[in-house]
Amino acid sequence: MLSRFVCSTTLRRACNAGVVNRTAVWRSFSSYSSDNITYSGGQATEGQGGFYGSGGSRASLTPASEHRPEMQAIAEDVTKLSSIMGEVETLEHLLQSETEVTSRSIELRGSIKKLMTSPDVMDCLNRLEIQGEPVWGLTVEERDLVKFARSKVNEC
Numbered sequence: 001m002l003s004r005f006v007c008s009t010t011l012r013r014a015c016n017a018g019v020v021n022r023t024a025v026w027r028s029f030s031s032y033s034s035d036n037i038t039y040s041g042g043q044a045t046e047g048q049g050g051f052y053g054s055g056g057s058r059a060s061l062t063p064a065s066e067h068r069p070e071m072q073a074i075a076e077d078v079t080k081l082s083s084i085m086g087e088v089e090t091l092e093h094l095l096q097s098e099t100e101v102t103s104r105s106i107e108l109r110g111s112i113k114k115l116m117t118s119p120d121v122m123d124c125l126n127r128l129e130i131q132g133e134p135v136w137g138l139t140v141e142e143r144d145l146v147k148f149a150r151s152k153v154n155e156c
Contacts, residue, residue: 073137077124081149084121088112088152113156116149125149 091112098105115121128135129150134143 073128073135073142077127078138078142078145080124081121081128082145084115084124085145085149085152088115091115112152116153116156121149122153125153 091108095105095108095112098108125146128138128146134146138146
């Protein structure tokens with residue numbers, strides 16, 4: 001309140017003397033008034049609330065989170081994984097039609113393992129997952145596809 005009184009008294013004296021423009025003086029003193037500090041509620045001693053514009057204001061010069069483009073899905077990876085999983089499904093149907101363990105069934109299992117552990121599939125799957133979970137931007141079906149592909153890789 002005292003700062004407002006000092007500002008208004010100084011402003012009145014300067015304007016009455018005709019020395020300076022009233023708006024120019026007001027702009028220079030307005031930053032000293034208490035109008036730009038507001039209380040947010042709560043008890044400042046308990047960690048909530050406090051005055052904005054004071055030392056603990058919420059504005060930060062450095063961003064709180066960094067940009068991570070690897071967290072978004074790439075459409076090419078989804079289509080590639082979808083086509084590969086279609087091939088794996090076909091091979092599994094052929095494997096299920098084999099009732100006995102034969103050289104053909106062993107060959108089919110090897111083909112599935114080779115397909116699922118190929119560097120292309122692993123790179124694609126690694127781009128579609130982050131920390132063991134599907135990345136952002138996938139539909140529910142695509143998320144299930146990524147989880148199923150990871151389980152197939154873990155089986156091999």
